Amino acid sequence: MTDTTSVFEKTPEAEFGDFVALLKPRVMSLVVFTALTGLLVAPVPVHPLVAFTSILFIALGGGASGALNMWWDADIDRIMRRTRNRPIPAGKVTEGEALGFGLALSGISVVMLGLAANMFAGAFLAFTIFFYVVVYTMWLKRSTPQNIVIGGAAGAFPPMIGWAVATGGVSLESVLMFMLIFMWTPPHFWALALFMKSDYADADVPMLTVTHGRKATRTHILVYTLLLAPFALALAATSIGGPIYLAASLVLNGLFIAGALRIWRRDEAAAEADSYRAEKRFFGFSLSYLFLHFVALLAEAGLAQFGWGGW
Amino acid sequence: MAFQEQHELHKRRFGRNLWLGVVLAAFVALVFGLTIVKVGGDRPDAAPDQAPAATEASQ
Numbered sequence: 297m298t299d300t301t302s303v304f305e306k307t308p309e310a311e312f313g314d315f316v317a318l319l320k321p322r323v324m325s326l327v328v329f330t331a332l333t334g335l336l337v338a339p340v341p342v343h344p345l346v347a348f349t350s351i352l353f354i355a356l357g358g359g360a361s362g363a364l365n366m367w368w369d370a371d372i373d374r375i376m377r378r379t380r381n382r383p384i385p386a387g388k389v390t391e392g393e394a395l396g397f398g399l400a401l402s403g404i405s406v407v408m409l410g411l412a413a414n415m416f417a418g419a420f421l422a423f424t425i426f427f428y429v430v431v432y433t434m435w436l437k438r439s440t441p442q443n444i445v446i447g448g449a450a451g452a453f454p455p456m457i458g459w460a461v462a463t464g465g466v467s468l469e470s471v472l473m474f475m476l477i478f479m480w481t482p483p484h485f486w487a488l489a490l491f492m493k494s495d496y497a498d499a500d501v502p503m504l505t506v507t508h509g510r511k512a513t514r515t516h517i518l519v520y521t522l523l524l525a526p527f528a529l530a531l532a533a534t535s536i537g538g539p540i541y542l543a544a545s546l547v548l549n550g551l552f553i554a555g556a557l558r559i560w561r562r563d564e565a566a567a568e569a570d571s572y573r574a575e576k577r578f579f580g581f582s583l584s585y586l587f588l589h590f591v592a593l594l595a596e597a598g599l600a601q602f603g604w605g606g607w
Numbered sequence: 608m609a610f611q612e613q614h615e616l617h618k619r620r621f622g623r624n625l626w627l628g629v630v631l632a633a634f635v636a637l638v639f640g641l642t643i644v645k646v647g648g649d650r651p652d653a654a655p656d657q658a659p660a661a662t663e664a665s666q
Contacts, residue, residue, distance in 0.1 A: 311619055312626035345644050349637060412641055 314388040315397060318366055319359025326586075327358040327454045333590045334458025334473060337536045337597040342413075342462050349412040350461040354454060357405035357421045361428040361450070363398035367391055368433050372499040378492060398429075413461040420460050424453040438500070441507040448481025449474075455590075472531045473593075479524035480586055483517045483556060487579040490514070490559075491572035514560045517578075521556035525549040528589060536593055538606040544592040548585050555581055 331354045335347055342350070366373065366384055370391055373379035383389040389397075402425050410418025428450035437443045452474045459470035489496060489505045490513060496503035504513045528549055532542035555578040562574060599605030 309616060309619055310623070312623045343644050345640050349641055352637075 310383070310389045310393060314383045317383050318363040318389060318394055318397060319356070319401075320362035320366075321359075323362060323451075324355050324359050326451070328355045329587070330473070330477065330590060331355070331454040331458035333594055334455030334470060335461050336458075337469070337593050338459045338462035339535065340462040346412055347461070350409055350417065351458070353405040353409040353412065354421060354457050354461075356401055357409065357425055358454065360398045360401035360405055361425045363394050363401065364425075364429040365433045367394040367398060368429070369437075370394075372438075372501060375499040376495045378495055409457075409461075414464045416464050417457055417460040420453070420457050424450060424457065427453070438502065441502045441504045443502065444482050444485045444504070448478050448485075451481060452477035469531070469534045469536045472527060472534060475527040476524070476531065476589060477586065479520060479527055480582065482520045483524070483552075484579065484582040484586075486513050486517050486520075487559065487575050487582065490567070490575045491579070510564055514562070518553075518556045518560040521553055525553065531589075531593070535606070536596060538596040538599075540595050540599070540605065541589075541592040544588055548588055551581065552585050 328351055332347075332351050335342060335350065366382055369379075370384040373382050374385040379385065384391055384394055402422075406418050406422045406425070409421050428447070432443070432447040432450055436446045440446075455473040455477070456466065456470045459473070460466065463470075486504055489503045490510060493505075497506045504516060508516075528545050529542070531537050532545055555574070558574045559578055567575060596605040
């Protein structure tokens, strides 16, 4: 009995919550919100239960790719401070369990989305999981400093999938929602990399801060923030935009560019002096930036029900 | 023979199985609901007046 007990204690059986943690619940909340927005602003009405099921399985598909990402990246997650408490490095879930869980959940999500909504949406979800796990995690993350740019595409697909659930296809509006998240991701993560100093270098992940230096990263943040603005504003001119979205987008992009300029003008000495205050504020604001853009789109769609909103 | 005192592991395992049961029950309910929506729904191609005609034609 004693022997058996000690074996169990060495390899503790995972709890339900550990499997939930494998799904990266915080990333999932962003997926749910953007996919739901894509679905709700689309011009085709969707039955509430179909909408609920679709969002649920888009979220689970996103979670499954998170689990597969944690399976592949377990070696570097053990090194980085930020990721050391994830279920695999913490010893709560084995790598094999994470792989099986991720694969099974990917299959279930894709099939269920295909059946609940339409085959195009299901195929799109399958492509997104493939893109995040194979193209980003396995291939590009450790081989190019543009990893964040490519990885951002995976995070930018959910509103397009939501749109596809309703319409069964792709259109200018959904492509622009994709571009909004796609162009937003690099400045968001590079600001994080600026103040999470040594983590990525320790793990040998070629983050821009490691390969091209911190000055170049500051310039990249500014350039991407400037390139992001036209895409964000262009959405205002489409069928899902309107005056509320335009006003919100003008203010948010103005503030975002101002923050990026502040980061660009600083050098490391100044940043060290106030322990990366501008970088941390920019990172914090970037979350509101994205959230409020989608809230504005929802507001336009909501008001359209009463004959307001839109142009 | 009396059973041994429950190990902490058994409690954890019970918790996990309970949650798994809840998830599976929710999944069954969801598929049932979806079936109702898909089969009995207001699809334009399944108007009630067309359905009997199609049945007659097939007989």
